[in-house]
Each structure stands twice: as C-alpha cells, then as structure tokens.
Amino acid sequence: MTEPTSRQSYAFAFVMITSLFFMWGFVHNLDPILIPHLRRSFSLSVLQSALVDSAVFIAYFLMALPAGLLIRRAGYKRTMIFGLMLFALGALLFIPAADTQRYSFFLGALFIIACGLTVLETAANPYISMLGRPDRAVQRLNLAQSFNGLAATLAPIVGARLILVEGASDAQLQSMSDSVRQATLAAEAASVKGPYMAIALVIVVIAVIFYFLKLPALGAGGNEKASAVPVGEAIARALRKPGIRRAVIAQFFYVGAQVCVFSFFILYASHAAGLSQIAAADYLGWGCGLAFVTGRFAGTFLMKYIASARLLLIYALICTALSGVAMFVGGTASLAAVIGIAFFMSIMFPTIFALGIRDAGEDTEMGSSLIVMSIVGGAVLPLMFGYISDATHNLQFGYAAPLLCFVVIAWFARAAAQEQGSQAAITSTGALKHV
Template identity: 70%
Template sequence: MTEPSARPSYRFALVMITTLFFMWGFVHNLDPILIPHLRRSFSLSVLQSAFVDSAVFIAYFVMALPAGFLIRKAGYKCAILAGLLLFAIGSLLFIPAANTQQYAVFLAALFTIACGLTILETAANPYVTLLGRPDKAAQRINLAQSFNGLAATLAPIIGARLILVQGASEQQLAAMPAAARQAALAAEAASVKGPYMALGLVILAIALIFFFLKLPEAETTAADKHGDAPAASSIGDTLKVPAIRRAVIAQFFYVGAQVCVFSFFILFATRAAGVSDVSAADYLGWGCGMAFMVGRFAGTCLMRFIAPARLLLMYAMACAALAVVAMLTQGLASIAAVIGIAFFMSIMFPTIFSLGIQGAGAHTEMGSSLIIMAIVGGALLPLLFGLVSDLTHNVQFGYAVPLLCFLVIAWFARASLQASHGERAATISIGVMERV
C-alpha cells in the first residue's frame, strides 16, 4: 500500500540529486579552462600544470573514507549539506587566490572544492542506485550522470569566454618591464573572480534548498539498522568482495584517463590541429562535452538491450583504438578521435560504480567510499601524461597513458561479464535442483 506514495518522493529526490551531478560536472569541466589560464599566468610546464588535477583528485583519496563515515553516522542528507558547504567555500576562495597571485592558493581553493565534491559523490552515487529497483540501478545512475555530461558541454564554452580573456601576447609580455608584466598577468588572473563567486553563491542557494528538503531513506540504510552495519566499516572485508576490488582498480584508471583527455584537450588541440585556445575550448564543449552527454543518454538506452558489462567492454575497446588514432594523426582527424573517445568513455564511471556495488549489501557505503577513493587516479595519471609529453616534446604521445587505462577497463568489463554469467548459471542450476 505504501508503494504508490513512495514513488513520487523517489522521483522528486532523484530530480534534486541530479542537480548535484550537474553542478559538480560543471566545476570539474572548468579545470581544462583553468589549466591554460594558470600555465600562462605562472609560466608552467605541462607537468607543473597537471598539479591542478592533482590538487583536485588527491582530495578524493583523502576525503572518501571520512565521507563514508559521515554518511553512516549522519545520513545522506547531512553528508550532502556538508559537501555543498565545502564546495561553496572553495569557490569563494578563488577571490583571495586571484588577489594574492599565488599558484599555491589556487591549488588550495581547488582542493577545498574537491573535498566537498568527494562527499557529494560518495553520497549521491550510491543514493541514486538505491532509490528504486536494483536491476535498474545502472540505468538510473547513467541517467543522472547524463546531466554531468550536459555540464561538460556548457562549462568549457562558458568558462572560456569568462576566464580565457584576451590579454597581451607572449611577445608583448616578454618585452614589458617586470612590474608591468606582473600587473598584466594579475589583471588576467582576476577574470576568475566573477565566475567562481557566482558559482559559490549558487551552491549556497542549493544547500539552503536541501536543508529544508525531506529526502527518503535508502533501503540499505534501513537494513543496516538491523545489524549488518559493522561489516561495512571494515576496509579489508569490503575489499574481499571481488566486484568491489575490481571496480576500485578500474575506477582508478578510468578517472585518470578522463582527466587526461579533458584537462589537456586545449593544449592537445592547439598543438595537434593548430587552433586557438578559444576555438579549442569550443571543440571541447560542443565536441567532447556534447559527445560525452549524448553518449550517456545513448548508453542508458542501449542498456535496455545490452548488458552493462558487455556494453562497457565494447566501449573500452573503441576508446583504446581511438587513443591510437589520436597519437598518430594530425589536424581535425586527431580532434575527431578525441571527441570519439569522449562519446565512448561517457558510460564508464557510472557503469563501473554500479557494477562494483551491485549486490554489495552491508558493504555498499564502504564500497562506495573505496571506489570514490580510486578517483585519486585523476591526481596521479595526468602527471604521467605530462611527464611523457614533456620528455617526448609531443603532447600527442601522452595518449599512451589513456590507452593503457582503457585496456584495464576492458579487463574489468570482461571480468564482470564472466562473473554475471557464472551467477546466472548458478541460479539456473539451483532452480533445476529445486524442481528435482
């Protein structure tokens, strides 16, 4: 009798949680705009500029377990509010970062934002999978993450026009006296104040809405209250679950690949195709971002007919092939290859996540935390991308790193597919024995 009344509350909760997917997708996809902006302001190498990603994604490693602990002790709503407040504080820290003109302060602001995003993602990803039928969890999380893809389209286009201001050329800067050059770069750096202040205020408004919003309790939370919760607090026990263990490995490499592809796209496009920074940002938004969003919606639909693990395997192999094309071609062909990668990698994060925690029971929250911790791949693998690019003096050769990552994801998908076949065979065998 309670089912009809539960569905509307689930639906409204999904709508509100989906706004979080959009907002963290938007701020993450401003990072590829920040990288060329800060490279210019601080005369950074490719490797040094990769510390932007390191500052962001190291937070996932630091905060994932505390986030899981917060969810278990205070619930999903409190965790979401805490994440939103840190998100807003980090955004507002861009004002003193621009005023002080210190690279370390920018990195601290990004780290603070990422701490908030860690809590939000640790809470929102499993919450979406638990709000409804378990067999539809992969579709549900891919649908929510599709709005993350919409943010990936809009953020580079908007951010490029607000942050990548046209200042003095490199030759003009080099000819300036030191004081004048510093003043010019300071004026350019100030372009981040407005966008990030507006972002911080929007996040505070969303936090206010969530404060007054009544969120439905997820089913596993209720189950944990009957005595299964202690198992979820053990990292060792959780990692003994094969699906979770594989998902942690796969997510490490997936996030590393995604960050390499998106964060270095502007540098890649300007070097491989000779386009301007703003044109490269448009290719990033209308090309990669749109492909990423369409890929999410298309993947959600295809999962009605193709098992998520099988689709993930097909997409991982397609990405690996396109990474080779991106390494070896020039001009628009290389850009098209990367746009193709964005389309095929679109389903990877949510699908790896849902396959990892599917049927995890009391291990769901800890499993979620560990998979979110694996996002630290986004802090480490871009450094390898930058190192390869600097050593070879060719950013295209950096795509050897995403190539390796996609092969690891293909391994995860194949292992998940074999596991699902084994479970199905075991179920059929048990059914036959019961009938006998």
C-alpha cells in the same frame, strides 16, 4: 494512496540528487579552462599545470573514507549538505587566491572544492543506485550521470568566455617591464573571481533546499551495527569482494583517462590541430562535451538490450584503438579521435561504480568510499601524461597514458561480463526449475 506519494517522493529526490551531478560536473569541467589560464599566468610547464588535477583528485583519496564514515553515522542527507558547504567555501576562496596571485592558493581552493565534491559523490552515487529497483541501478546511475555529461558540454563553452580573456600576446608580454607584465597577468587572473563567486552562491542555495528537503530513508545513518564495525575491518571485508576490488582498480584508471582527455584537450588541440584556445574550448564543449553527454544517454538506452558489462568491454576496446590514433595522427582526424574517446568513455564511471557495489549488501557504503577513493587516479595519470609530453616534446604521445587506462578497464569489463553471464545462467536455471 501511499504508493503514488512514495513514487512522487522518489522522483523528486532523484531530480534533486541529479542536480548535484550537474553541479560537480560543471565545476570539474572548468579545470580544462583553468589549466591553460593558470599556465599562462604563472609560466608553467605541462607537468606543473597538471598539479591542478593533482590538487583536485588527491582530495578524493583523502576524503572518501571520512565521507563514508559520515554517511554511516549521519545519513545521506546531512552528508550531502556538508559536502555542499565545503564546495561553496572552496569556490569563494578563488577570490583571495586571485587577489594574492599565488598559484599555491589556487591549488588550495581547488583542493577544498574537491573535498566537498568527494563527500557529495560518495553519498550521491550509492544513493541514486539504491533509489529504486535494484535491477535498474546501472541504468539509473547512468541517467543521473548524463547530466554530469551535460555540464561537460556547457562548462568549457561558458568558462572559456568568462575566464580565458583576450589579453596581451606572448610577444607583447615579453616586451613589457617586469612590473607591467605582472600587473597584466594579475588582471587576467582576476577573471576567475566572478564565475566562482556565482558558483558558490548557487551551491549555497542548493544546500538550503536540501536542508528543508525530506529525502527517502534508504537505511544509512544511525546504523549502530555498521558503525560498531572498526574501519580497518570494514575496509578489509569490502575488499574481499572481487567486484569491489576490481572496481577500485578500474575506477583509478578510468578517472585518470578522463582527466587526461578533458584537462589537456585545449593544449592538445592547439598542438595537434593548431587551434586557438577559444576555438579549442568550443571543440571541447560542442565536441567532447556533447559527445560525452550523448554517449551517456545512448549508453543508458543500449543497456536495455546489451548487458552493461559487455557494453563496457566493447567501449573500452574502441577507446584503446582511438587513443592510438590520437597519438600518431594530426589535424582534424586527431580531434575526431579524441571526441570519439569522449563518446565511448561516457558510460564508464557510473557503470564501473554500479557493477562494483552490485550485491555488496552491508558493504555498500564502504565499497562506495573505496571506489571514490580510487578517483585519485585523476591526480596520478595526468602527471604521467605531462611527463611523457615534456620528455618527448610531443603532447600527442601523452595519450599513451589513456591507452594504458582503457586496457585496464577492458580487463575489468571482461571479468564483470563473465560474472553477469554466470548470474544470468543461474537465474535462467532457477526459472526453469519452477516451470
């Protein structure tokens, strides 16, 4: 009688944690809408507009270790509730940011949102990995992350129509007096208040549900032995594991690549294919977003037949080639290449994460924190993208940054595939001995 109850408990916990994947995916994928919106409002260069991503992903670097320590002391549930409240606070701060018309205030609000997301991701990714059979951890995490991909489809389509309001043209703005132009841009900037207030309210409701929800205990929190280990020693011990060490490097470059592809897509599509911002946002949602979520579900299915590390290697090599196409080919072919990148990079984050903490044992929480810290690549690589674009006066050449990233991911995947092959051989040998 207890087994069905346990299964129901695990299933409901999986559903609730997966809702978090959707929510942080949704708010992350509003950033590509914010970048052209704020670039227009504050007359920013491509490099300056990349500070949106920097504000978000620096938070991952700063908050990941504290989040890991919080998991060890307070457990997964309390940690996730704390992350949700930070998330809601940052979303509400968009209201005073829009009222004051200060770019730095927008960056501050994004930073606080990202602090909440860091806490959530540090807790939710390993929790999903451990919530069931260990041999299905990669598939389980890819399935949960598929709803993150669904958010990547919906957010640009919805966000473009709520945030990218049809205002005065650039020529009309230039003909206005300074005071009228400032008032016009301020009115356009205020379009962010409604969407982010709605997000804050939804997050508060989810936090209340989590407060009353009984999650299956998976061993974190109140672990006196783990808590007694000094942080420096715990970090050093985790990094001595080759899988964690390589995953930290690979995740740094993967997140950098993903942010470059999604955050600059609207600017890229306008430059390479001459699309309007609304049309580019539709391509981002129905093209990149739909390709991303389809790739997640397809990748989860293919992992039943192809080892996860080997599939990751194949996808990384394809993305490297498509990045070259995005650099040198224009028109609809360039958009097709970028949409192809979105499909093939879809499995990378959860696969790198799950492979990194596989068999990590007591280093799972610290390994998770270190891998989440490496998400700071999303702050660094877009600056490289922006610098190359500004220096060459060609936004397409910025794709040299994602190309480099996918080469590094291919290196990680090759090493992980060799480990998987070795473990499979050992398992096979052991099985033969028992026949």
